[in-house]
Every structure is written in structure tokens, then in C-alpha cells.
Amino acid sequence: MINKKIKFLLTGGAGYIGTQMSHLLIDLGHQVSIIDDLSNGTQKYLPKNIKFYKGNYGNKNLVKKVINENKPDLVIHLAGNIIQYESYEKPLLYYENNLINAFNFFRTCIECKIKNFVISSTAAIYGNTKNKTIREIDPNNPYSPYSRTKLSIEWLLEDLSNSEKINYIFLRYFNVAGADMQTRCGQLGKKSTHIVKIIVEYIQKKRTEISIFGNNFQTYDGTCIRDFIHVHDLVDAHLKASIYLLKNKKNEVFNLGSGRGYSVIEVIKKAEAIFNKKIKIKFTNRRNGDNARLVANISKAKKQLIWYPKYSDIANILKTACLWEEKIKNSRDKK
Ligand SMILES: NC(=O)c1ccc[n+]([C@@H]2O[C@H](COP(=O)([O-])OP(=O)(O)OC[C@H]3O[C@@H](n4cnc5c(N)ncnc54)[C@H](O)[C@@H]3O)[C@@H](O)[C@H]2O)c1
Structure with missing residues (x-):
């Protein structure tokens, strides 16, 4: 199976992670079809040789059509709304898009005899x-x-696996950051809450100061500690997980991070040193839902997937993100 070309169906494939995933798969000669409603994505930075279907991944007719036309070996499910603090304000939206649409999607996939699912989950x-x-x-x-x-999706698939004989791998991401090593794609989105994205926007003069949400967490400098994984390492782990799933047909859960934590202040200090620029910061109140410390133990993924985060050095993350930010600086796609 490892040498075989695999047919992938990606939900949310026009987003930040999905676009990077598509580049990796196309680079390696795999086949990619994508369902994305473009609510937070763009086709502009996708590779050429993919099949793109614009629409809602919860739409039964669309999903059936895509599966019939492409006969995927495996689904990588990435679509959804992803902003933690926004979900407090709009729980209906989050439950509808992330859970009800997922329910309808999985039901249609099962009707169409799709057996293998790699699922985006989260350290949150x-x-x-x-x-x-x-x-x-x-x-x-x-x-x-x-x-x-996100946890409800995991539970749903666990239950479906027992009754419907499907296989899944849940990938629980820590903080995904950085951009394509060839600057073909990276993060867009004006609503971004990711500290790396915010720092590089500052470096590219799109912000005049950076807000830090809370300086009274129980950490060494009072700011949150996070584990940053380069998006390239993340998608590489998805490919390895996909091959593992097709080969072993075994349900698994893997943490994906770098295994090393940085406080928000430490990341800012790194950026100041790398870009040789003083960064103006402002402390504000904590946001809902932020844990003090989220750092992955990645031993399981290393051992079972034979995977290692090669690109996740914080300097490389900041530099690739900044190159991407420069590229899109004047683009009208910058939302
Ligand atoms: N970026 C991170 O740091 C991070 C961390 C943990 C988990 N995740 C998970 O990874 C996945 C991808 O995240 P991302 O950073 O690429 O986000 P993103 O917003 O860039 O990508 C999500 C894509 O899903 C699409 N989409 C949303 N609702 C849809 C619908 N109903 N039908 C079809 N398409 C739809 C959007 O248009 C977008 O292109 C998400 O499931 C997210 O929860 C991301």
C-alpha cells in the first residue's frame, strides 16, 4: 500500500492546512478531490491537479457525487469553524457546522462504503x-x-466504528503555524488568533501593537505556554497516518506537536531577535477557553507513524510565516 498512489477526499481542503496537505499529496503523485464551501478558504493557492467541488460537506447529494466520481480510498476531514473564542458567541454555528454537518457527511460516506477516516482534532x-x-x-x-x-466528532466516529466497521485516526493538533517551505501557501484570514500569524503581521507593518491575552497564568512568565508545529510537519503526519490506517485498519489517536513549549513572551522575544525589531505589546484580559499550558507528548506518533517534526523549530516557523505574509501583503485575497 505504501508505494501505491492513494485517492484522497479532503473536506475543507481550501483552508490553511488543507492547501498545504494538497500540495504535499500532489507533489507525491497522489490523487486529491476537495469539498470546500470557501467560507474561510480560497482556491487561489491550491495546486493545479486537484478536483475541486465548491459546497457544503454536509450536503448529501454533493458528497455522493464527489465519491462516485473519485472513488476515494480515504477521507481527511478538515472542514469546520475553528475559532475558540468565537464559538462562545456562536455555539449554534459551531454545533451546526462542526457536528451536524459532520454527522450528515459521515452518514453519506458510510452509505457510499467509505471505510477510512483521518480526522482533524485539537489539543483543546x-x-x-x-x-x-x-x-x-x-x-x-x-x-x-x-x-x-471536536470531541463530539471523536465520540461519534468511535460509535460508528463499532457498528459500521469503519476505521479512524484522530489527529489532535497543538498550535499549527508557519508556511509552505516554497512559499506556495500559508495562513490567510483577518480573524486569525494565532500568535505567530499576529507577530508576522506586525513585522509586515499590518499591526501597530500585539495584544497578549492574560499575564497571570501559572507559568514562568505568566503568559500561556504553547507547542508550535510547522504546518509541513503536520501534513506529513497526515500522510503517514493515512498510510498507517490503510495498512493496519486500526483505530488510533495521535498528538501532533513539536513536543516543546514556548510562552507567548518567549515567541515574541525570538521574533524580535530574528527580525531585529522591537515589538510593542499590550496585556489585556484572558480569553475564554485558554489553558495555561498545552504541550504535546509526541512519543506515540514518533514510534507508530515513524514521524518526526523536522521543520518545527520556532525560528523556521517564524521565518516561513513571515515570507508568506510578505507575499500576500498587497494581495486582495488577504481577508
Ligand atoms: N490551525 C490550527 O492551529 C488548528 C489547531 C487544531 C485543530 N485544527 C483543525 O484543523 C482543521 C483545519 O483548520 P485550518 O486551520 O486549515 O482552518 P481553515 O479555516 O483555514 O480551513 C477550514 C476550511 O473548511 C472550509 N469549511 C468550513 N465549513 C465548511 C462547510 N460546511 N463545508 C465545506 N467547507 C467548509 C473553509 O472554507 C476552510 O477552507 C479544522 O478542523 C480545525 O478545527 C486547526
Whole structure:
């Protein structure tokens, strides 16, 4: 199976991670079809040789058509709304898009005999832990509506796996950041809440200061500690997980991070050194749903997927993100 070309169906494939995923798969000669409603994505930075279907991944007729036309071996499910603080204001939107659409999507896939699913999940489903790093077996305690929808998707698939004989891998991402090593794609979106994106916007003079949400967390400098994984390492892990799933037909959960934590202040100091520029910061109130510390234990993914985060050095993350930000600086696609 490893040498075979695989037919992938990506939901949300026109987003930040989906576009990077598509480039990797097309670079390696795999086949990619995408369903995306373009609510937060764009076709502009996708590779040429994909089949793109604009629409809602919860739409039964569309999903059937895409599956019939492309006969995917496997689904990578990325579509959804993703902003934690926004989910407190709009829980109906989050439950509808992330859970009800997912329910309809999986039901249609099962009707069409799709058996293998790789699912985007999130570290936000973990509760606070006393351990320095989080393992896959650590308890779940999601706070935000967003993270609850993500855990609900996991539960849904666990139950469907028992009755419908489908296979899944849940990939729980920590903080995804950075841009394509060839600057073909990266993060867009004016609503971005990711600290790396915000820093490079500042470096590219799109912001005049950076807000830090909370300086009274129980960490060494009071700001949140996060684990940053380069988007290239992340999509590489998806490919390895896909091959693993097709080969072993075994349900699994993997954390995807770099295994190393940086406080928000540390990332800002790194950026100041790399870009040789003083960054103006402002402390504001904590946001809903932010844990003090989220750092992955990635031993399981390393061992079972034979995967290692090669590009996730924080300097490389900041530099690639900044090159991308420069590229899109004057683009009208910058939303
Ligand atoms: N970026 C991160 O740091 C991060 C961290 C943890 C988990 N995740 C998960 O990874 C996945 C992808 O995240 P991303 O950063 O690429 O986000 P993104 O917003 O860039 O991509 C999501 C894509 O889904 C599409 N979409 C949304 N609703 C849709 C619908 N109903 N039908 C069809 N398409 C729809 C959007 O248009 C967008 O292109 C999400 O499931 C997110 O929860 C991301």
C-alpha cells in the first residue's frame, strides 16, 4: 500500500492546512478531490491537479457525487469553524457546522462504503494537567463549544466504528503555524488568533501593537505556554497516518506537536531577535477557553507513524510565516 498512489477526499481542503496537505499529496503523485464551501478558504493557492467541488460537506447529494466520481480510498476531514473564542458567541454555528454537518457527511460516506477516516482534532479537548506534556490517554475536559464539537466528532466516529466497521485516526493538533517551505501557501484570514500569524503581521507593518491575552497564568512568565508545529510537519503526519490506517485498519489517536513549549513572551522575544525589531505589546484580559499550558507528548506518533517534526523549530516557523505574509501583503485575497 505504501508505494501505491492513494485517492484522497479532503473536506475543507481550501483552508490553511488543507492547501498545504494538497500540495504535499500532489507533489507525491497522489490523487486529491476537495469539498470546500470557501467560507474561510480560497482556491487561489491550491495546486493545479486537484478536483475541486465548491459546497457544503454536509450536503448529501454533493458528497455522493464527489465519491462516485473519485472513488476515494480515504477521507481527511478538515472542514469546520475553528475559532475558540468565537464559538462562545456562536455555539449554534459551531454545533451546526462542526457536528451536524459532520454527522450528515459521515452518514453519506458510510452509505457510499467509505471505510477510512483521518480526522482533524485539537489539543483543546484536553483539560488542565499537572504533567509537563500531554499524552493521548490523558483525560479530556474541553471548555469551549469549539473543542466540545471536536470531541463530539471523536465520540461519534468511535460509535460508528463499532457498528459500521469503519476505521479512524484522530489527529489532535497543538498550535499549527508557519508556511509552505516554497512559499506556495500559508495562513490567510483577518480573524486569525494565532500568535505567530499576529507577530508576522506586525513585522509586515499590518499591526501597530500585539495584544497578549492574560499575564497571570501559572507559568514562568505568566503568559500561556504553547507547542508550535510547522504546518509541513503536520501534513506529513497526515500522510503517514493515512498510510498507517490503510495498512493496519486500526483505530488510533495521535498528538501532533513539536513536543516543546514556548510562552507567548518567549515567541515574541525570538521574533524580535530574528527580525531585529522591537515589538510593542499590550496585556489585556484572558480569553475564554485558554489553558495555561498545552504541550504535546509526541512519543506515540514518533514510534507508530515513524514521524518526526523536522521543520518545527520556532525560528523556521517564524521565518516561513513571515515570507508568506510578505507575499500576500498587497494581495486582495488577504481577508
Ligand atoms: N490551525 C490550527 O492551529 C488548528 C489547531 C487544531 C485543530 N485544527 C483543525 O484543523 C482543521 C483545519 O483548520 P485550518 O486551520 O486549515 O482552518 P481553515 O479555516 O483555514 O480551513 C477550514 C476550511 O473548511 C472550509 N469549511 C468550513 N465549513 C465548511 C462547510 N460546511 N463545508 C465545506 N467547507 C467548509 C473553509 O472554507 C476552510 O477552507 C479544522 O478542523 C480545525 O478545527 C486547526
